[in-house]
Amino acid sequence: MVIHDRGYTRWNGDRSRPVGAIGIILRSGLRRSMATLFRRKLPAIGMLLGAYGTFVFAFVFLVIKHYMRMNAASFPEAAQEVLQSEMAEVISARPDTLYWYLFRFQLAFVALACVLLGAPLLAEDRRSNALELYFSRPVGVARYLLGKLAIIGTLLAAITVIPASVLLLFDASMTADQPGALVSKLILLGRMLLAGSVLLTLPSLLILAASSLTQRPRNAAILFIGFILMLELVISEMLFNVFAEPYFHLLQVTFNVSQVGAWLLGATTEIDAGVPVWLSAVVLAGWVALLVPLLVRRVRPVEVVA
């Protein structure tokens, strides 16, 4: 006979308290992503840690730059040597250009993080029928998707916007004695956060869309990589090489993100003059307009079989 005295009591808590579903999904998702990463994917950890190498180099460059600036009078010979070296271009680069290169370089790691950490986000929920559990609670489709977007967005920001912001704040702190430079760097910080949101939104939506189309994270990763490769390397480049028309670059996700990001950062020298920035912005907006309804359609509480 089953023993029933198992201590089930009624709960008299506040049932009108806001749920905060986005934050709950975000915290749980981040915890799970980190647990997955540190439990099984040692090479992946190595690669992701390698992603911070870019910022370490940039930090070293900034230290040298500011040291040179502050101590050039004391060490003129050393300063001359450095100014004639290959590092000169990097050290003397405009801040907006420097951070633009940092973002461009990180795109490869963004793709890697999407594949490793973004692919399971919706696929595993669909596979384990968790959507019925989510939507039988006071969690709507919008909050669920925003929560998942927040997970991948936070993970991507951790290897792009956040270290870049820390770097920029360090850079700004080293120019505290130059109010003009300080103000311009703080303005650049705002621009960088905006550019970062552009950099992260589309890859996040793309990997979530891929994840929503399958029940297996591996298939979602393949879909994501295949889609990017097809657009970036095959279709776009092929058409460009055949017709020599720069507008075919608009098919590339990275191109459009680069264009808009460079404009937002103020790194105008990095903008492809052959294609107007506003066109890239329209293409990006078009992708978002395509992906959001797809996600809403794929994430349903009930699969209806007519």
Added chain:
Amino acid sequence: MSGAAIIELSKLSVRYGARTALDGLDATVTGGAVGLLGPNGAGKSTLIKTLLGLLTASAGQAKVLGEDVATQAFRLRRRVGYMPERDAAFPGMTGFQAVFYAGRLCGMPEADARRRAHEVLLFAGLEEARYREVSTYSTGMRQRVKLAQSLVHDPDLLFLDEPTNGLDPKGRREMLELIRELAHVKGIHVVLSSHLLRDVEEVCHSVVVLQGGKLVRHEQLSTLSRGAPDACAVRIAGDPEAFRKACASRGLQVIDGKERELEIKLAQEGATAPVFAAAKESGAIVRMLRPVRITLEDALIDVLGRSP
């Protein structure tokens, strides 16, 4: 607990394209333990999902615990628990994490969700397995963790869709005991959808019977499955043919019953003397005689057979 309406349906219809899954349901279901019965494709799961707000009604209105399903779905889901029919779990979580997460998604503060998660896992008999991943659980354990997830926020009404699915007899018995305790002792309203009539008979006070998306019967279980006062079931030792002839000569109608039992329609209620007289005449010995009880299965077959 019984008396107040927990579910109110007013011409509720749900359509999937050209197919009508629910067709103009009208009913007021009062509290307690309610069985939702019907053949496959009757609309049981569709009804539950519509009442949870997971599906949008094409016409009509539904209220659960006084809340309009169409406009108050979020508020309603804080007061309602759902145990889905299919295997469902939050991926990559232990039993405790899954139930805690379910509680948090219902708006419970962290400390309350944590405490309640331990409580309901203990109630469901998963206290020793709560720190194992749900993916390592057996079928019975997965059913229990689904029940725990549906209970963590202490709902006023529980929707249980085939709760004994895939369970062995022992697991089924234990699950039904848990549900019975919730419904009969803890005062939680239960709507139990099952195609296993024994489950409904053991737990529920009333039944709602659906067929082809229509409501064909809604009444108390005691009324639906009852005794037939003017019939008895008899088991004899002897020549059954001679016994039949003897009964027929006394005006008793004999129908073959189940398991070597003969069902005899009596001339009037309680008049079993002619049965014994017929046995004596034919040389048979009456081993057993009892009133005929119409089981839920018989009643359901009768109801579904008669409905268009």
